[in-house]
Amino acid sequence: MNTQTIRVNEIFGPTIQGEGALIGQPTVFVRTGGCDYRCSWCDTLHAVDSAYRDDWHPMTPAAIMMQVEILSGHCPLTVSLSGGNPAIQPLGGLIDLGRKEGYRFALETQGSIARDWFRDLDVLTLSPKPPSSGMVTDWQKLAECVEAAGPSTQLALKVVIFDENDYAYAREIASRYPQQSLYLQPGNHTPPAPDQEDGVIDMAGIMDRMRWLIDRVTTDRLYSATVLPQLHTLIWGNLRGV
Ligand SMILES: C[S@@+](CC[C@H](N)C(=O)[O-])C[C@H]1O[C@@H](n2cnc3c(N)ncnc32)[C@H](O)[C@@H]1O
Ligand SMILES: Nc1nc2[nH]cc(C(=O)O)c2c(=O)[nH]1
Numbered sequence: 001m002n003t004q005t006i007r008v009n010e011i012f013g014p015t016i017q018g019e020g021a022l023i024g025q026p027t028v029f030v031r032t033g034g035c036d037y038r039c040s041w042c043d044t045l046h047a048v049d050s051a052y053r054d055d056w057h058p059m060t061p062a063a064i065m066m067q068v069e070i071l072s073g074h075c076p077l078t079v080s081l082s083g084g085n086p087a088i089q090p091l092g093g094l095i096d097l098g099r100k101e102g103y104r105f106a107l108e109t110q111g112s113i114a115r116d117w118f119r120d121l122d123v124l125t126l127s128p129k130p131p132s133s134g135m136v137t138d139w140q141k142l143a144e145c146v147e148a149a150g151p152s153t154q155l156a157l158k159v160v161i162f163d164e165n166d167y168a169y170a171r172e173i174a175s176r177y178p179q180q181s182l183y184l185q186p187g188n189h190t191p192p193a194p195d196q197e198d199g200v201i202d203m204a205g206i207m208d209r210m211r212w213l214i215d216r217v218t219t220d221r222l223y224s225a226t227v228l229p230q231l232h233t234l235i236w237g238n239l240r241g242v
């Protein structure tokens with residue numbers, strides 16, 4: 001039995017996947033605590049800022065799966081692993097255990113740490129960070145993450161866009177990885193504070209950005225891109241745990 005523990009911030013659902021390749025699909029989220037990045041606009045700081053680490057609890061794969069099974073009513077679905085950066089955690093044992101029980105696994109990471117167990121995922125979403133985040137992309141690490149997905153894991157690239165510089169960055173991603181599916185997501189400039197369970201969201205402003213982004217993509221004929229909002233924020237705003 002795998003007893004290596006995973007630092008878990010929250011397990012919630014079933015809800016719908018609000019972003020990217022699996023948008024709209026029922027899923028349970030397992031959110032790990034801790035991140036090697038500090039994006040200026042991160043909407044999940046309670047799983048990033050170590051000031052909140054008292055809310056991150058070590059759990060075994062078996063304990064996590066027990067929680068997932070209760071939430072899913074013992075009916076297998078896709079488990080979405082997010083964070084923080086879930087690639088920091090030893091998730092291979094959890095994925096093995098859950099897959100034996102018929103669950104599928106998707107993971108969201110920024111592409112800064114590659115793991116050999118990426119090849120055991122059903123879907124790997126790499127979300128490299130554009131200039132507005134304040135982070136600098138390590139292109140070698142990103143390439144290692146793409147490589148680690150192997151032949152059987154579906155790969156998706158997802159870039160959050162706030163402005164022209166971010167859009168130029170997304171185009172750079174598209175030209176480096178022309179064969180991969182690319183999702184563009186308008187940024188939420190009103191993310192919740194880490195101590196907020198909810199918080200005011202400027203949805204009109206985000207929809208303005210969405211229209212601008214659609215205009216950019218169609219004008220440039222960047223037809224390889226899929227432009228999607230964060231569906232969960234459209235429905236629930238900045239509410240946590242949905
Ligand atoms: C909270 S992150 C956690 C996983 C991983 N650290 C990452 O960034 O991919 C999940 C997704 O939310 C996106 N995200 C974070 N803050 C956002 C914001 N203010 N507006 C839009 N998307 C955001 C990230 O870019 C990422 O694609
Ligand atoms: N419904 C829903 N969809 C999501 N897609 C990515 C999320 C994340 O925070 O990683 C997220 C989330 O927190 N909720």
Ligand code: SF4
Nearest residue numbers: 035037038039042084
């Ligand atoms: S990499 Fe993801 S979790 Fe980490 S700070 Fe950036 S958006 Fe937040």
Ligand SMILES: [Mg+2]
Nearest residue numbers: 043044082230
């Ligand atoms: Mg989120």
